[in-house]
Amino acid sequence: MTQPAQVTKPLPEADDASKPFWDGAMEGRLVILRCADCKAWRMPWRHHCDQCLSDRSTWEQASGRGVVRTFGIMHQKYHPAFEVPYNVTIVELAEGPRITTNLVGVSNADIRVGMPVVVDWERHSDITLPKFRPA
């Protein structure tokens, strides 16, 4: 068996459509889409509002606060760059949309559904990722 080459975690790359989200992240601001007509917030990026099907939207700064909707502790090594175990967590933002993320600053054993959390930024060279920590 040869050693596999060093593999890094899949880091997202901004595309034109989602650039305001990633630019906001670089500045430490959680910026998400909001329907210009019915005012519903939405995640992730999509052209149409799923509530009213409007194609008019704006990027607005969200509070960065939310609660743990649910989570799991991954033990299966699906991807060589992920050290197991690690948590996979869905945070429900105060504005309503849910985001798939990881909790930081808390041991996996202490994570609870309903726990209040706040965004925390994981910085990489050309991209910053929204993670969450207990509020």
Add this chain to the structure above:
Amino acid sequence: MAHALRNAGAISGLGITPMGRIYGKSATEFAADAVRAAIADSGLKHDDIDGLLINAGITGNIGGGITLGLQNYLGLKNLRLLNHMNAAGSTAAQMVQYATMAIANGMARHVVCVFSDAPLTEGSKTGAAYGGAGRIAPRPRGMAGLYAAAGYFGANTGYALAAQRHMAMYGTTQDHFGIIAVGQRQWATMNPMAQMREPITMEDYHASRWVIEPLHLLDCCLVSNGAVAVIVSSADEAKSMAQPPVYIRGMGQGHPGDTGRAGNDAETETGAKIAARTAFGMAGVGPEDVTQCQLYDCYTYTVLVTLEDYGFCKKGEGGPFVEDGKLGPGGSLPTNTGGGELSAYYMWGMTPLSEAVIQGRGQGGDRQAKNDVILCTGNGGTLAYHGALILSPHAN
């Protein structure tokens, strides 16, 4: 007045290939084996088939899946109904539904519905086909990349998160999941087709490795190479065919939708709730009339939440409902009597459907359960798509 589709159709043929780590055949070849077996089983001739509905399985996504080219591989000419369908694990039930509607309206006479899959290659890991990590770009583009960046991989993750939510909301425990796994393995010991026939205990369940908490390995379905085909005919024709007819008494679907925001409970309230109203209504029965269940069981949790949504117990009470072992052999609600996807074979919605046909015919041998009213379900996505059939050996 009874619904026009109640007992309009029947399952008249069944073909099941050997299942599991069987190599050397393509999905198309497995499909042909299953279709040949189903036609022989029904007593029909090759030329009698005038409809073909296909469902490709995971190889439809990752490559090598069956296509509409299957028609020509099978030499089926002058079909009056043909489609390639995919609503994930709910497809098998849906194929039977569309076939029944077509037959009841004169658009076809004998429709073959086939699922085939061959994701396992020699030496491959069982979970690899469904994990998806190998197909993730080093730099996934846009916000969709947040999933991969968080290490959200495959079907296991979605169901683990759903199960966790149920546990937090309702106090469901690992023991509740475990009793389902143990009961189904007991059933599998009586099914010569099953891939896993060694009995397991609750201790074995708790000792099995974590895949993603709260799911142990024994909470998760198998992955199989193989194919299953069923033939749908009119109830009238099925009466004079080779096998005892299994009548399609009721049918329904439910797809609740998940907009990924507050107010949506997609983890714990499934499409089964919607499908139940349609299917039970058409069949003129309720959960109290069901004598056995063949429930889609990609995970133990899927069985538990499906029972709730069909009204066998109240929402949140699935755990206490199953904990006396009533789903296992000798229990009051025999469920997944072939071992299901957890212990027998994973042919998406064809796993519960194939066992429902065997049971409906009274051909279950040692594992035959009371078959007057069989609830057979399919579930796909992360509890996103749901198909239901109410089956019975009686046309009344």
